[in-house]
Amino acid sequence: MQTSKRDTQGFIAGSLIGTLGGLIGLGGAEFRLPVLVGLFRLPTLEAVILNKAMSLVVVATAFAFRIKSIPITELGQHWDVILNLLAGSLVGAWWAAGHALTMSKAWLNRIIMVLLVALAILMLSEAFFGFHDKTTALIAPGMARIVAGLIAGLGIGMVAALLGVAGGELLIPTIVLLYGLDIKLAGSLSLAVSFPTMIVGFARYSNSNAFSILKKERSLFRWMVAGSILGAGIGGLLLGIVPSHLLISVLGVILLISAIKTFKHAH
Known part of the structure; x- marks a missing residue:
């Protein structure tokens, strides 16, 4: 795959994913x-390492944008x-990342597939049962x-480390349900x-030889991050146009299918 084509695909993929994430408040x-x-x-x-590096940039950007509506004093x-x-x-996060470095590729693939399927099921559950609407603390x-x-x-830290994600899909319902916050x-x-x-x-992860992926794929990294940030902005502007429960349902199904299909045939 030519570099220019790869970069273009990375930007488009990042933009689409960022837009979907922006619509539901995730990275x-x-x-x-x-x-x-x-x-x-x-x-x-x-x-996972490349995904985590991208997540760091996207989350930092999202946090900077949200400060305008919810100031640090309120946090x-x-x-x-x-x-x-x-x-x-x-x-x-420390424990899971350390074990991921020593785990066989086959087991890492299986565990990540199970976690992605679990996240897909969680998204579908939220869409049907409306966990995000609860504002009374469970405990x-x-x-x-x-x-x-x-x-x-x-x-949540273990899942975030193994998938290279921010963990918002787990953190947000946890904070809403456990602490009863808006x-x-x-x-x-x-x-x-x-x-x-x-x-x-x-x-x-910096102790791993796989960390060199950041240098090897720096061009793809830049274009996907740029697309993700642009997409997140577009998603924020489109917020409210698509019913959230319908969007979360569709995304849950997409994630479920892509997770199984991707990691079933991985390597």
Whole structure:
């Protein structure tokens, strides 16, 4: 595949994924990973590392844009939620990234396929049952909720490290359900949790020889990031045109099919 053609495909793919992600308030990394493996034929671990690097840039950009509508002072009022989830997610990301480096390619493929299928099922569940509409905390403030937050953060950190994603699809419903916070506020809080979590996982992957993929695929990286940022902006502008439950349902089905198809035939 010629470099110019690859760059063009990367920009188009990034734009489409960014637009879809912008429409539902996600970075789109869940959809980027199957594209990196299926379309660009990258080995799974290298695709995860490249995906995580892209997610870092996209999340940082999204956070900068959201500060205008939800200032840092408002986020600071919920520092306990951020610290509670971070305490678990940082450990989970470090542990999972370390194990991904020593895991066989076959097992890594299987685990990632299962995680993507689980995310697809979660998206379909949210579309049908409307988890995002809940604003009453499941657990009252106290030690029980702190422990639940630690466990949730641990699991989310592991998923984020293994898929190279920000984890918004898991963080947002967790914050809404567990702490009873508004969906828009939950979106910004999820970015505050996911950014340091991704940095920890990214630092862990830096010990791998597969980390050289960032230099090897720097052109593809730039074009996909540019497309993702552009797409996220377009998705934000189109927000409200497409019914969210219908969009999430369609994306859940797409992710389910692409995950199984991509990793069933990977390498």
